[in-house]
Amino acid sequence: MGSEGREGHTPRVVLVTGASRYFGGMVVARLAQDPGIERILAVDTMTPGRDSQRRLGRAEFIRADIRNPLIRKVIDGSGVDTVVHAAVLSRPPMGGGRAVMKDHNVLGAMQLFAVCQKAPSVRRVVLRSSSAVYGCSAKDPAKFSEEMSARTPPQGGFARDMVEIEGYVRGLARRRPDIATSILRFAPIVGPRLAARGVQYLGSPVTPTVFGRDARMQLLHEEDAVAALTSAARTAASGAYNIAGDGALALSQAIRRAGRIELPVPFTVFRTAGRLLMGPVMREFSAEQLEYFYFGCGLDTTRMRTVLRFAPRWTTVQAFDDFIGGAALRPVVDPAWIDAAEHKLLGLIGAGTGAYQ
Incomplete structure (x- = not known):
């Protein structure tokens, strides 16, 4: 996809998928505050709760399944010109397995984008994707740019789904060059509202990590x-965009900032005994999460700033600290005490070195 797109297009009727979930619902709420947008259609298979419905504001909720061809009636009948596809699952739903997840992600996207291709009113499509498409391996560059691909094919189901879904978006761009097709590859997302997703990993006083590795992480605030x-x-405009906060945070630093004690173990133990040590939490970790804690992933965000013209308000460190604050973790070890001890130790080492010069 090129970066030219239809940047001048102002949305009039916007359809957002996954409106009953956090990201879709919050995007709907933000767009509903824009008086320049005439209609916002909030689509999901589940009816949002009472609080979520209030947050949707003037948006019109439509209970529909994007895997059903009837979604075409919604898009054609309303003259939708902008579609934001936020309804992707990063893990199998409750009561469903990997097959259900893939059916929702891949078949849903395939059907939705096929409808967009045939709908003359559609002028912009935005996909919520993930940096998981780059995979995680020892061969990775310091930072991935959008033109790069995974050095080792991703093993996790979510990553494979996103690679396939991005392929559908590129196919749409080839067949309908008049549609601005944008792919937003998010770094791992953290924040107080999402604290329940990952806080259990830091909930134990002792947090296992991979021996000999210190994953370098870039994060994005919710x-x-x-x-x-x-x-x-x-x-x-059309194109793929890496979306991440400024700076980076080593996993060891993150554990220290959370007031936890790091326990380095071999990767094979991390995947097995580590899961037992952490109880049900690590047993639920996806392959993408396990690999991320091993290798990390750096993102080049130049296009985010120069082409998309978007600048995150939160740095990686600020996003992580807000995540920890929202999780209300009680430190096992005061991070300030660790910092003071490190400085004192470095001072002693420096003084000792000087004595031998």
């Missing part, structure tokens, strides 16, 4: 993820 999707719905 509010910046919503803002990026909202901005893309209004102005994005």
Whole structure:
């Protein structure tokens, strides 16, 4: 996909998938505050709860399944010109397995984009994707740019789904060059509202890590993820965009900032005994999460700033700290005490070195 797109297009009727979930619902709420947008159609298979419905504001909720061809009636009948596809599952749903997840992700996207291709009113499509498409391996560059691909094919189901879904978006761009097709590849998302997803990993006083590795992480605050999707719905030109906060955070630093004690173990133990040590939490970790804690992933965000013209409000460290604050973790070891001890130790080492010079 090129970066030219239809940047001048102003959305009039916007359809957002996954409206009953956090990201879809928050994007709908933000767009509903824009008086320049005439209609916002909030689509999901589940009816949102009472609080979520209030948050949707003036948006019209439509209970529909994007895997059903009837979604074409919704898009054609309403003259939808902008579609934000936020309804992707990163793990199998409750009561469903991997097959259900793939059916929702891949078949749903295939059907939705096929409808967009045939709908003359559609002028912009935005996909919520993930940096998981780059995979994680020892061969990875310091930072992935959007033109790069995984050095080792991703093993996790979610990553494979996103690779396939991105392929459908590129196919749509070839067949309908008049549609601005934008792919937002989010770094791992953290924040107080999503604290329950990952806080259990840091909930134990002792946190296992991979011996000999210190994954370098780039993170994205949940509010910046919503803002990026909202901005893309209004102005994005065609292309893929890495979306991440400034800076990076080593896993060891993250554990220290959370006031936990790091326990390095071999990767084979991390995947097996580590899961037993952490109880049900690590047993639920996806392949993408396990590999991320092993290798990490760096993202080049130049296009995010220069082409998408989006700048996150939160840095990686600030996003992580807000995540820890929302999780209300009680430190086992005061991070300030660790910092003071490190500085004192470095001072002693320096003084000792000087004595021998």
